[in-house]
Amino acid sequence: MAADLVVMIDGEGPMPGSLRSPSASPSPPSLGENFDPRPFLEFCTAHRGAPRYERVILVGDGQPLEQHGFALAEAARRGGFRRVRLDTRPWRLTNPRQVQAVVQAGVAEISVGLHATDPALHDRLRDRPGDFRDAKKCLANLARLDAEALVYIVMTSANVGQLRPVAQLAIEAGARRIDFWAYAPLDPTESEQQLLVPLDELAPRLLEAIATCRAAEVEAVIHHVPVCVLGEEGARVDATEPDHFHDHSQFWAAADPSARPRFNCLREAQCDAAEVCLGLSHAHVNRFGWELDRLRALPRTRPWRPRDRSVRRVDARGRAQAPHGHARWLDLLGAHAMGVEGVALTRSEARYPLQMPDGTRFVLVISARDDAARTFKQSRSFNLAYTDVVGPATERAIAAFVGPVLDTIIANDDGSLSLDARR
Amino acid sequence: MFRAVSSADAVPRPRSSLVPSTGQDRFFDYCLETYAPRCDPTGKLRGESLLWNSLEAAGVSEAGYEPFDAIRAAAGRDMTVFGVKWFRARLSWELYFYDPQREDRQITASALRRALAGVLDIRPRVRDTTRYFMYSFDLDAAALGDGQVPELNVYLQFHEGQGGHSYALREDACELRNTYRFHEPKREIEAILHQVQRSMWVDFTAVRVADIVLPELYECAKICVAKKRSADAIYYSGISIDQLRWFLHRFEYPHAVTSFVDRHRADFEHLMFDVGIDYRSRPDGSLEYPKTGYYSTL
Ligand code: SF4
Numbered sequence: 001m002a003a004d005l006v007v008m009i010d011g012e013g014p015m016p017g018s019l020r021s022p023s024a025s026p027s028p029p030s031l032g033e034n035f036d037p038r039p040f041l042e043f044c045t046a047h048r049g050a051p052r053y054e055r056v057i058l059v060g061d062g063q064p065l066e067q068h069g070f071a072l073a074e075a076a077r078r079g080g081f082r083r084v085r086l087d088t089r090p091w092r093l094t095n096p097r098q099v100q101a102v103v104q105a106g107v108a109e110i111s112v113g114l115h116a117t118d119p120a121l122h123d124r125l126r127d128r129p130g131d132f133r134d135a136k137k138c139l140a141n142l143a144r145l146d147a148e149a150l151v152y153i154v155m156t157s158a159n160v161g162q163l164r165p166v167a168q169l170a171i172e173a174g175a176r177r178i179d180f181w182a183y184a185p186l187d188p189t190e191s192e193q194q195l196l197v198p199l200d201e202l203a204p205r206l207l208e209a210i211a212t213c214r215a216a217e218v219e220a221v222i223h224h225v226p227v228c229v230l231g232e233e234g235a236r237v238d239a240t241e242p243d244h245f246h247d248h249s250q251f252w253a254a255a256d257p258s259a260r261p262r263f264n265c266l267r268e269a270q271c272d273a274a275e276v277c278l279g280l281s282h283a284h285v286n287r288f289g290w291e292l293d294r295l296r297a298l299p300r301t302r303p304w305r306p307r308d309r310s311v312r313r314v315d316a317r318g319r320a321q322a323p324h325g326h327a328r329w330l331d332l333l334g335a336h337a338m339g340v341e342g343v344a345l346t347r348s349e350a351r352y353p354l355q356m357p358d359g360t361r362f363v364l365v366i367s368a369r370d371d372a373a374r375t376f377k378q379s380r381s382f383n384l385a386y387t388d389v390v391g392p393a394t395e396r397a398i399a400a401f402v403g404p405v406l407d408t409i410i411a412n413d414d415g416s417l418s419l420d421a422r423r
Numbered sequence: 424m425f426r427a428v429s430s431a432d433a434v435p436r437p438r439s440s441l442v443p444s445t446g447q448d449r450f451f452d453y454c455l456e457t458y459a460p461r462c463d464p465t466g467k468l469r470g471e472s473l474l475w476n477s478l479e480a481a482g483v484s485e486a487g488y489e490p491f492d493a494i495r496a497a498a499g500r501d502m503t504v505f506g507v508k509w510f511r512a513r514l515s516w517e518l519y520f521y522d523p524q525r526e527d528r529q530i531t532a533s534a535l536r537r538a539l540a541g542v543l544d545i546r547p548r549v550r551d552t553t554r555y556f557m558y559s560f561d562l563d564a565a566a567l568g569d570g571q572v573p574e575l576n577v578y579l580q581f582h583e584g585q586g587g588h589s590y591a592l593r594e595d596a597c598e599l600r601n602t603y604r605f606h607e608p609k610r611e612i613e614a615i616l617h618q619v620q621r622s623m624w625v626d627f628t629a630v631r632v633a634d635i636v637l638p639e640l641y642e643c644a645k646i647c648v649a650k651k652r653s654a655d656a657i658y659y660s661g662i663s664i665d666q667l668r669w670f671l672h673r674f675e676y677p678h679a680v681t682s683f684v685d686r687h688r689a690d691f692e693h694l695m696f697d698v699g700i701d702y703r704s705r706p707d708g709s710l711e712y713p714k715t716g717y718y719s720t721l
Contacts, residue, residue, distance in 0.1 A: 266641070285633050289632065307642070310459075
């Protein structure tokens with residue numbers, strides 16, 4: 001589970017690593033018009049008793065933030081989150097008194113995008129005149145208070161030549177940490193595609209900027225850049241993703257993975273860094289190809305495992321819901337379902353791998369009831385048997401072990417499940 | 424014997440494209456290999472809904488649905504893989520029947536031929552002793568109208584590895600159509616790149632691998648590379664509903680298909696889908712995708 005939890009209050013706030021707010025994207029997430037703070041407030045009450053997240057990140061910049069921001073920050077601070085972060089646009093934080101009120105409500109970290117040393121370029125990248133001026137004012141306000149300014153720089157073809165001076169500017173403005181994000185647009189327009197930077201241009205300039213942070217002892221974190229092009233600084237790559245708080249009515253779109261940029265690397269299974277490296281954004285691959293000449297897989301020291309591609313769900317209390325898969329076929333086993341390693345349904349069988357305490361493994365096989373076939377036991381609709389035994393157990397021991405499982409199936413088989421393909 | 428069907432005489436189809444999932448559903452990819460659904464299927468839709476939607480999108484009338492109903496009755500629920508093909512701005516269909524172990528005597532090519540008599544006339548005959556592991560046939564608007572199936576595709580498997588050859592069989596002819604091989608995308612990427620880059624149809628001085636090994640589909644369960652008579656092809660199996668949506672938009676399927684899948688995104692999220700893309704270089708060196716298709720089970 002992630003250490004951070006994102007709460008999208010509205011679609012106006014800046015998402016980490018992006019230049020624009022989600023509402024400015026071609027397919028904005030359809031966040032609820034009227035934000036209802038109650039699910040999150042309830043979550044905070046539960047979280048206080050059993051804290052699971054280190055940090056909450058409140059994201060917003062619209063009317064719902066104005067209306068609920070303070071209450072949410074205070075609830076989060078009381079709700080067991082050690083850090084409360086606000087991601088909003090800097091114009092909201094140009095007034096020192098406003099910043100003070102936000103900090104007093106419990107917000108300890110505020111992230112500010114700074115993308116160029118020259119205001120015109122920054123404003124153009126943000127698509128908002130005056131944003132550079134506001135960002136600098138916001139940083140100056142934060143410097144006066146006990147709030148951490150987290151500066152992030154989105155690296156594009158337009159500003160890649162000035163990464164080091166931007167980092168220097170952020171350091172001078174009091175940044176406690178600088179996050180460097182490779183630009184990774186979702187469904188980029190042609191002009192957005194032009195902002196992508198090939199790796200051989202990006203890596204050396206990023207490394208110079210990192211050296212500047214290192215010299216100033218300011219923490220630098222890198223996102224969306226392949227570990228293997230960064231040498232020792234590859235250790236700074238952070239590919240973790242915060243969890244998104246949502247309840248289905250309001251936050252479905254915010255949790256929709258299709259609404260976020262995706263990444264891949266063709267060398268993933270061969271590379272030891274694959275678990276901490278996302279590879280390249282799809283936008284990048286579509287512009288520059290897979291960059292196979294530049295990526296160098298680091299020899300693997302542990303086995304690679306394919307990703308779990310089941311749909312993750314978090315309930316209103318933030319508990320991860322297990323994917324149900326073949327739920328009814330597992331239900332057939334009652335409490336014994338806990339002891340099987342899943343179920344595979346084939347054309348004619350349901351197969352449940354089982355392991356006994358002495359390590360003996362076998363597969364419990366249920367197939368369509370056939371009175372003419374030899375079988376171990378029968379339920380209303382099925383023949384029940386076991387096969388593929390590997391291990392020391394005797395037949396008698398296996399029969400004793402599997403007996404209660406089969407009895408449960410017989411009791412639970414009400415005829416509503418079938419392995420007859422023609423039903 | 425067969426009723427003519429065309430979009431011109433289309434009558435409104437009384438049943439809905441939306442077929443709800445049941446607790447009995449089994450989940451197979453387009454090789455009829457089982458997978459665990461990605462989440463609880465309760466309250467969601469069966470993959471066959473995509474087939475009914477495509478028939479509706481193509482303007483097929485009620486009578487044109489009959490062969491599909493008959494196929495399902497003969498082969499069994501979940502047991503037929505269907506492909507919806509998009510070629511020259513027309514939708515057509517392909518039905519695939521697997522039984523590598525010959526577990527089911529009712530779906531040998533000859534048994535199916537008998538079972539469908541009166542609905543579809545499958546003209547070519549395959550000997551039951553031929554050791555095919557799968558066969559398929561195409562249905563387009565014309566075939567749905569006259570009930571004639573002049574060609575069967577018969578698939579013979581390699582000894583090792585997943586893959587094989589396919590032959591097009593007609594009453595009076597049989598010819599090799601394609602050779603294909605499946606790979607695990609991540610563990611076997613070198614083999615995939617090798618297969619893709621050895622091509623009679625693509626000029627790789629002008630085409631990037633990334634336009635064939637597509638980043639949006641790379642996160643999948645299997646990639647199959649095929650060499651065909653007039654193009655190469657790549658198949659991605661075990662993709663999510665979001666990847667399928669991307670695919671349908673990317674390859675410009677009819678609005679009636681894309682909007683249906685977009686609208687029912689959440690209803691299909693428990694399923695995995697499969698897609699195929701034929702590709703080749705144009706005379707000017709750029710890449711074209713003459714034919715694509717998506718798959719699920721009936
Ligand atoms: S080879 Fe791929 S996974 Fe490994 S570090 Fe490079 S980009 Fe990341």
